[in-house]
Amino acid sequence: MGNRKKRAALHNLGCKVNAYETEAMGQSLLEAGYELVPFDEEAEVYLVNTCSVTNMADRKSRQMLHRARKRNPEAVIVAAGCYVQAQAEELLKSGDADLIIGNNQKRRLVGLLSEYEEKRYAKESGPQAGDGSSGRRKTEVCAVLDLTHEKEYEELSLLKTAEHTRAFIKIQDGCNQFCSYCIIPYTRGRIRSRRPEDILAEIRRLAGAGYREVVLTGIHLSSYGKDFERPVPLLTVIGQVAEVERIERIRLGSLEPRIVTEEFVRGLSAISKVCPHFHLSLQSGCDQTLRRMNRHYTTQEYAACCELLRSHYEHPAITTDVIVGFPGETEEEFETTLSFLERIGFYEMHVFKYSKRQGTKAAAMGSQVPEEVKTSRSHRALSLEAELSESFRQYYEGRVGELLLEEETEIGGRRYMTGFTKEYVKGVVTLEEGVRREGKLLPGTILPVRLFRNPRGEFQGLLLAEPVDCP
Secondary structure (H helix, E strand, O other): OOOOOOEEEEEEOOOHHHHHHHHHHHHHHHHOOOEEOOOOOOOOEEEEEEOOOOHHHHHHHHHHHHHHHHHOOOOEEEEEEHHHHHOHHHHHHHOOOOEEEOOOOHHHHHHHHHHHHHHHHHHHHOOOOOOOOOOOOOOOEEEOOOHHHOOOOOOOOOOOOOOOOEEEEEEEEOOOOOOOOOOHHHHHOOOEEOOHHHHHHHHHHHHHOOOOEEEEEEOOHHHOOOOOOOOOOHHHHHHHHHOOOOOOEEEEOOEOHHHOOHHHHHHHHOOOOEOOEEEEOOEOOOHHHHHHHOOOOOHHHHHHHHHHHHHHOOOOEEEEEEEEOOOOOOHHHHHHHHHHHHHHOOOEEEEEEOOOOOOOHHHHOOOOOOHHHHHHHHHHHHHHHHHHHHHHHHOOOOOEEEEEEEEEEEEOOEEEEEEEOOOOOEEEEEHHHHHHHHOOOOOOOEEEEEEEOOOOHHHOOOEEEEEOOOO
């Protein structure tokens, strides 16, 4: 191998918080002298940042670990994240990973790899080396904390992100809500917030690197700052981020409805950089189901939050999550949910089939919904989602907006640049038209455009955009 750098391959599963942490671990490996390669290439280290939000996420986590082992049996296999936190004992027994790293321990990655190498060298050169034993490999290093009482926020940071124009910034971890279906409070621990000065320092670095938009994310973003000795409201931090030069857009991750008060929305609407795109977690449009879920609001309160946003913004994009087939959900309750979803008129809905998570209250509930019923309800909810999303986009027919251009693509033999409006509506502009009007278009350009619906099939779900003079 000579002096060639060790290669590391990383694979992320799950949410934007996980993605942020994966990128941060990747950068720590680069700083330590590793070369990062795609996960399907041969490497000396494979790291899977796992997810455990559903049974499918658990399965994918195991599959990716097995794939890495098969790709290079001699490589160091690292499992990190939520599946590790939830199933540490199972992983230790299976030997599917050589090194397992729970949440709030990811910043130790490089040091833990060194510790593993020392143990591996000692084992290979010791008296038992080459003894021919052929059982499963043993996990040599385990770094998993009990997060029940952990209060320290794990400081990770980025110099750049995989997104070329939009940077996801993790500012919060943990959750205290204990929804009856959710494993996350057990895998992520209690709420922990990042210090405002660390958030701003990272955003200033990213702004200097050319990023124009930041997305503030967390496991339970609405709880930001409540764990500080002197609480810091989320709105305060958003205002501070807005003062960072060269940042032109601020987008928020998922919010709980209870944070959407008159004071909060009035404050947000006064910050022109905040995008009118709000992901309000719903889960069900039926009050009885919400109670069984241990969600702390009613559909009436949720609807009032949406009306409040619409009273301060002309046409805000409101998106949400919906779980179908929750234990005890009757056909009548599901129909109630569908009616509520249609009444609110969401831009996008992320629809999930309920997944039983051992250790949660919902897993022990009676009246579990059959899988085929969950699948049917999912299809119906997704069909409604497509209708609502198309209706939302129709509003922009002939209107002027701004696209933050992100990437060049080829559609039907022609070159286009795609980008997103503040409402996260995706548009495409032909490079020929853009160059004619604006000169060479580059990712990161914020381009004033007029938007049009497009009848051509290759642009399904997108709006055509024509550059216009700045208003």
